[in-house]
Amino acid sequence: GAGVSQSPSNKVTEKGKDVELRCDPISGHTALYWYRQSLGQGLEFLIYFQGNSAPDKSGLPSDRFSAERTGGSVSTLTIQRTQQEDSAVYLCASGRPSGQNYGYTFGSGTRLTVV
Amino acid sequence: AQSVTQLDSHVSVSEGTPVLLRCNYSSSYSPSLFWYVQHPNKGLQLLLKYTSAATLVKGINGFEAEFKKSETSFHLTKPSAHMSDAAEYFCVVSGGSGAGSYQLTFGKGTKLSVIP
Numbered sequence: 001g002a003g004v005s006q007s008p009s010n011k012v013t014e015k016g017k018d019v020e021l022r023c024d025p026i027s028g029h030t031a032l033y034w035y036r037q038s039l040g041q042g043l044e045f046l047i048y049f050q051g052n053s054a055p056d057k058s059g060l061p062s063d064r065f066s067a068e069r070t071g072g073s074v075s076t077l078t079i080q081r082t083q084q085e086d087s088a089v090y091l092c093a094s095g096r097p098s099g100q101n102y103g104y105t106f107g108s109g110t111r112l113t114v115v
Numbered sequence: 116a117q118s119v120t121q122l123d124s125h126v127s128v129s130e131g132t133p134v135l136l137r138c139n140y141s142s143s144y145s146p147s148l149f150w151y152v153q154h155p156n157k158g159l160q161l162l163l164k165y166t167s168a169a170t171l172v173k174g175i176n177g178f179e180a181e182f183k184k185s186e187t188s189f190h191l192t193k194p195s196a197h198m199s200d201a202a203e204y205f206c207v208v209s210g211g212s213g214a215g216s217y218q219l220t221f222g223k224g225t226k227l228s229v230i231p
Contacts, residue, residue: 004158033219043205043221050217059218091159093219103149104219108158 002026004107006092012113013082021077021110025094033095033104034067034077038088046090049075082114117142117208121222129230134178134193136225138206141187148189149207149219150180159205165189176200201229 005024013019025032034046045059049069060066064082069075079086089111095104122137140146150162163174170182176199180191189206206222 031217035219035221042223043219045218045220048217056218093159103161103164105161106151106159 004092004094004105006090006107006110008110009108010111010113012115015084015114016081018078018080019082019112021079021090021112023075023077023092023094023107025073025075025092026105027073029094029096029105030072031095031104032069032075033093034075035091035093036088037091037109041088043091046077079112082112084114087112087114117146117210117220119206119208119220119222121204121206121225123225124223125226125228127228127230128196130198131195134191134196134200134227136191136204136206136227138189138191138222139187140189140206140208142208142210144210146208146210148180148182149209150174150178150189150191151205151207152202153205153224154202162191162204196227196229198229198231201227203227 007022030051032049036044036046047060047067048056064080067077089109091106091109093104093106118141120139128134145167148165151159152162153159162178163172163180165172165182173179178193180189182189203224203226205224207219209219
């Protein structure tokens with residue numbers, strides 16, 4: 001597609017359940033980011049994938065969070081045993097390898113609500 | 116380490132008047148700088164980027180920004196505000212060296228209101 005696609009756009013889940021959020025980046029973009037946008041907290045870096053290199057997971061807030069990227073394309077962010085503080089908009093962005101010179105394209109996000 | 120400070124959390128302007136959204140950055144090395152816009156319930160859209168070429172950068176929708184190294188600033192301007200400009204604007208820095216140099220560090224955002 002022409003843009004970064006994220007699904008679902010909205011997700012309501014019960015506390016303690018696991019959720020999977022999906023990101024389909026722009027074709028040919030080898031860099032992929034996950035960010036979290038919480039009310040009053042701004043945008044928080046979660047994880048970065050670049051080609052076949054080991055991902056930078058330094059932003060993941062706890063071991064309940066994990067992400068993978070299959071075949072260098074689609075990425076899935078998994079949150080296990082969700083907590084209410086996990087409620088946020090989860091944004092995915094993709095870019096070229098030297099994306100800092102080109103900018104990154106963001107998806108519309110997944111709004112996660114944990115009740 | 117790099118950081119971004121957006122000096123105003125909220126800016127209100129009348130339609131047709133100039134817009135100024137202020138951003139200061141801190142980076143050990145020559146940074147790349149971006150402005151993104153986020154309309155309500157929408158994703159982030161890239162407005163413009165500075166990547167060590169011309170210091171005056173023109174973006175979409177009539178916005179521009181000037182990189183001033185001596186002031187470590189990258190303020191966003193537009194000569195005449197339009198109602199459709201009402202949104203939240205994020206100043207972003209990337210670059211530097213070492214682990215995390217590719218990370219995008221976001222400012223806390225400036226909410227722009229346009230009064231008819």
